[in-house]
Amino acid sequence: MTESRKPAGRGADPPDDRSLVRAAQGGDAQAFRGLVERYQRRVYQLALGMVKDADEAMDITQETFVRVHRYLPSFKGDSSFFTWTYRIATNLCLDSARKRGRTERVDLDESDAEIEAHMDPPSAALAGPHRAALNAELKSKIDEALAGLSENHRAILLLREVEGLSYEELARTLGIRKGTVMSRLFHARLKMQRKLREYLADEVKDEGEGEG
Amino acid sequence: MKRRCEESVPLLGPWIDGELAAEDSAWLAEHVDCCKACSARKALLEAQRDAVREAVVGKAASADLSGLADAVLARLQNDQSPAPVLRLRVWGTETWRAHRTRISAAAGLAVAASLALVAIFSPLRRDTPGRGPLLADARGPNATVEEVDFESHEGAVLQAGQTTVIWVDDDGPAVLR
Numbered sequence: 061m062t063e064s065r066k067p068a069g070r071g072a073d074p075p076d077d078r079s080l081v082r083a084a085q086g087g088d089a090q091a092f093r094g095l096v097e098r099y100q101r102r103v104y105q106l107a108l109g110m111v112k113d114a115d116e117a118m119d120i121t122q123e124t125f126v127r128v129h130r131y132l133p134s135f136k137g138d139s140s141f142f143t144w145t146y147r148i149a150t151n152l153c154l155d156s157a158r159k160r161g162r163t164e165r166v167d168l169d170e171s172d173a174e175i176e177a178h179m180d181p182p183s184a185a186l187a188g189p190h191r192a193a194l195n196a197e198l199k200s201k202i203d204e205a206l207a208g209l210s211e212n213h214r215a216i217l218l219l220r221e222v223e224g225l226s227y228e229e230l231a232r233t234l235g236i237r238k239g240t241v242m243s244r245l246f247h248a249r250l251k252m253q254r255k256l257r258e259y260l261a262d263e264v265k266d267e268g269e270g271e272g
Numbered sequence: 273m274k275r276r277c278e279e280s281v282p283l284l285g286p287w288i289d290g291e292l293a294a295e296d297s298a299w300l301a302e303h304v305d306c307c308k309a310c311s312a313r314k315a316l317l318e319a320q321r322d323a324v325r326e327a328v329v330g331k332a333a334s335a336d337l338s339g340l341a342d343a344v345l346a347r348l349q350n351d352q353s354p355a356p357v358l359r360l361r362v363w364g365t366e367t368w369r370a371h372r373t374r375i376s377a378a379a380g381l382a383v384a385a386s387l388a389l390v391a392i393f394s395p396l397r398r399d400t401p402g403r404g405p406l407l408a409d410a411r412g413p414n415a416t417v418e419e420v421d422f423e424s425h426e427g428a429v430l431q432a433g434q435t436t437v438i439w440v441d442d443d444g445p446a447v448l449r
C-alpha cells in the first residue's frame with residue numbers, strides 16, 4: 061500500500077504538525093525548528109505558571125524541546141504532538157518543583173465537610189459580565205494563589221484553564237484517570253476560589269450591570 | 273423534579289468545560305436558570321478561568337523567546353549521544369516476574385537495587401486476584417520516566433521524591449518510557 065502524498069501547497073497553509081513531525085523524525089532540523097517555534101511560547105507559558113521563575117521556566121522550555129527531539133523516534137502520533145510535548149514539559153516542571161521542595165507534594169483534597177462549607181453562594185454581583193482587563197492587584201493575587209497550590213493542582217489548572225486541554229488530554233498528559241481529572245480539577249478550582257473570590261467579585265462588580 | 277444544588281456544584285466545572293454528557297447538561301442548565309446561587313457559582317468559575325488565563329498568558333507574552341530554537345538546536349548538535357531511553361513494558365504480574373531480569377538488563381539497571389516490582393491488589397478488584405494492578409517502582413539515575421503511555425489501559429503515576437511509581441490497572445501491556 062502506498063501512502064498518497066498531497067502536493068505541497070504553495071506558500072499557503074503552514075505545514076501541519078504531523079508532516080513536521082515526520083520530517084523531523086527523518087532528521088530534518090528545519091522541520092524540528094518549525095515545531096519548536098510553533099509551541100515554544102505555550103510551553104514557556106506552562107513552565108512559567110508552574111515554576112514562577114522566568115529563568116527556570118526558560119531552562120525547562122529548552123530542556124523540553126531537547127527531550128522532545130530525543131524521544132521523537134518513539135512518538136507514534138497516537139496523541140497530538142502538543143499533548144505529547146505538554147506531557148514532557150509537565151513532567152519536567154513537576155520534577156523541578158519537587159527538587160526545590162517548594163511545596164507539599166501530597167494532594168490533600170478537601171473533605172466533604174469542607175466542600176459543604178464552601179457551598180454558600182458567592183455574591184450575586186458575580187452574575188454580571190466579566191471585565192476585560194485584570195487589575196494589577198488581581199494579577200498578583202492570581203500569582204500568589206497559583207503558588208499556593210500543590211504541583212499537581214497547579215499543573216491541572218494551568219493545562220485546563222490556560223492551555224485548554226480536554227479531559228481526555230489531561231488524563232493522558234498527567235497519567236491519571238478521567239475520573240481523577242474531574243476531581244482534581246474540582247479541588248484545584250476550589251482552592252483558587254478560596255483565595256480569589258473576593259477579588260473576582262470586585263472585578264465583576266466594577267463592570268456589572270447590578271441587576272436586581 | 274428539581275435537582276438540588278449539592279448535585280449541581282461538582283458538575284458546574286465539567287459543564288463550562290464542555291465535558292458533560294448531554295442529559296446532565298440539560299438538567300443542569302435548567303437548574304442554573306432558576307437558581308441564583310448556582311448561576312453565581314458558574315459565573316465565578318468562568319471569571320476565575322478567564323482571569324487565570326489572562327494573567328498567565330499576559331505574563332509569558334512579554335518574554336523574548338527569539339533565541340530559544342537556536343539554543344535548542346545548538347544543544348542537539350552537542351548532544352549526539354543516543355539517549356538512554358528507558359522503555360519498559362509492563363505485563364501482568366506473572367509475566368513480569370518471568371521477564372524482570374531481562375528487562376532490567378536491557379535497561380541497564382541492576383535488578384534488585386534499581387528496579388523493583390511489587391504486586392498489589394486493587395481494593396476494587398479484590399475478587400480477581402492475578403488481574404490486579406501492578407506497582408512498578410523504577411528508581412535510580414537511569415530510570416527517569418519520561419512519560420507513561422497507558423494506551424487503552426487504566427493507570428496512574430505516583431511520584432514521591434526520587435521514586436516514580438507506575439500503576440497499571442489491568443494485565444494488558446502498557447509501555448513506559
Ligand SMILES: [Zn+2]
Pocket residue numbers: 276277280303307308309310311
Ligand atoms: Zn443551585
